[in-house]
Amino acid sequence: MAGAWPNPEFFLIKDISLTLKDGSKLDVDRSLVTRAMQYSSTSGFPELIKWVKDLQEKVHKPPTLEITDENKQLDIIITNGSQDGICKTLEACVSAGDNVLIEVPTYAGTLAILNPLKPKILPVESDKDGIIPGSIRRHLSKWNPEDSQNPKSSIPKILHCVPNGGNPTGSQLTWERKKAIYKLCQDYDIIIMEDDPYFYLQFSKPYVPSFLSMDVDGRVMRFDTFTKVMSSGMRIGCLSGPRALVNKIIQHQQVSAVHSSGLSQVALFTILQEMGHTGFLQHCDKVADFYKRQRDACLAAANKHLSGLAEWVEPSGGMFVWLKLPQIKDTYKLIWEKAREKEVLFVPGNAFMIDSSVPCQYLRSAYSLVSAEDMDKAFERLSAIIKEELKQ
Template sequence: MDWIKMNYSRFLNVTSLGRKPSPIRVLTEIVLNSPKTLISMAGGMPNPDFFPIQDISLTLKDGSKLNIDTSLVTRAMQYSSSSGFPELINWVKDLQERVHKPPTLGITDENKKLDIIITNGSQDGICKTLEACVSAGDNVLIEVPTYAGTLAILNPLQPKILEIESDKDGIIPGSLLRYLSKWKPEDSKKPNCSIPRILYCVPNGGNPTGSQLTWERKKEIYKLCQDYDILIMEDDPYFYLQFSKPYVPSFLSMDEDGRVMRFDSFSKIISSGMRIGCLSGPRALVNKIIQHQQVSAVHSSGLSQVVLFSVLQEMGHDGFLQHCDKVADFYKRQRDACLAMANKHLSGLAEWFEPSGGMFLWLKFPQIKDTFKLISEKARAKEVLFVPGNAFMVDSSLPCQYLRSSFSLVSSEDMDKAFERLSALIKEELNQ
């Protein structure tokens, strides 16, 4: 709601607060949005007459041909807006409105109004946001276990990571409250208070757990973040890979304050090699990510953006959502096959719960003290690979009884062989 005041400078570190719009990128935006009668001798745009690519034609999986408009190809070859290809941004914004109905989309508060930047995959947006918000010594709230890529971003920033417990239903609100109860809600107004300012979570198809944060828990968590003025980083690349419908509503869908930074990805449903994701959040914070983009990657690949936009435009929003359903159905069948093989070979040796989405099965081996050497050395010698669980823990040096198994690429026959080899390995280890 417009009347809820947000002090966005509270969430930004010194580096981010010091960022200003790049004057060269500002000129580029002026040129891109000016009439053709404008004569510009200001920018450093190369002459497109010497770009060798003129036309692009795609063959889709259904055999149809998609010829990308020549004018789009011409624009894709040149420098573009740091926030992203305008048509792609609009397409994504329409999708967010249809799927999530963000309360901040149509508000009058310019700082809180929903804005979008196209990023080099969702991880690029996560990285830039953490680098904008976290300073050494800051308390940061993270659900555990968590995505290893986020830990790799965070660790060099040297925060104090507060580990929030989770289970098959995602973050446990009581665990979050136990940390926050060390402070009073009004402490968030004190400039030098150590109260956390960031909560990071993967709410659907959790990587590595396959868990799904329930609607009831989301409401509790959002209320706690309101009380203590915390920014929610909703890393949700598996949103469209939920195995049951309707979709569990997102944090973005309940964000009346403008305190959610949502990270979506096209990697899991269209192409991982395109490296296209998007960040949706309050304009005051998204602008800071755009300013970072201006001095780092400049903008996401124009060619990838135009190809993606052309494919999405061809699909339409209905076609895109139908495609997502097909992808989710495939991964659900893969999950079921994985569970069947786990039951066949690992019963009595391992513990697990049924993944609600995504592409991972999280296995615990209660009789094994630490899976690291077992998986990284001995399993490889038996020609089977998994990820040791310590990769997803804040302190990866501690013993960990878990491993992550991915069912995205493997046939049921190969899953059978993989778990058979793993079972033999575990039994050998226990009989030593």
């Protein structure tokens, strides 16, 4: 008589059958459906957690699987997409006035989470090879490594980065830089938030090893998602990290979402179980190959219409090309007003900057949904808009 669970007699769904695009049909195990209709474990369905944990072991081989300190052992929570885990982690770890290391430019959603928390954001420079370790080192030069043991110190506790196919840059953090960054975070006892939704959309193999794969200390919080390769509407991601920190996120989940959608979890698990880890990775390869072709079409259109007007670096993965218009002081009005009038949409670069009010010469172009023909039209129109702007 203690439980506040609704009576399942009135739950309307009894069976779930899934029809996949290849025509095959999967029946979700009825016992899973029954469990999915009721409240369940905050951390996620045990079957899905095990599948994900086995995948992490297969792909990343995390040292924290074998670590003896229980607080640092690898643990996992299923989240409502990876952004849910990022939001909860930042809310747990960041207070007003805290110094936080953030790669710039960065995902606009991360900035939207951070800004209400009112930290002091320390922008970490990046280029085509991702975060520049020297930029982190310059920020940290204000402190000594021993300051990390002083609770009253203002030393940064968090580094957030998007290491693969970054939104918006499409850049990829190299293995050599990752090693240097991890060493810096060891020296100054910094938690690495490895926000990696595009990990499986890398355009070359083998995959660049993750921070999780080198984490001997239990300082990496890794955020994965099934959004980019399975379904964005399912809203299923996962957070992998040291148990002590993951437990805090589980407590947050208990008082916010309670748990991720049971129906989404069992539907996804049924598909993943049928595919197996090998089948899942093969599927990811097909998705990455598609986006690589899209990238190539996007770059071909850019070369055709924007040579001499824009600069860009070939993306290593993901869905975006990051364009610089060196002759335009600020892209905001050009994109939000003039480009929209010509019925073409991009995102002005200031959306991905710490201070969006500062003039920015960049824009983000997404090639995930657009045909090669429409990409050609889009850059043709953008070229005309830039040329018209330069005449004024």
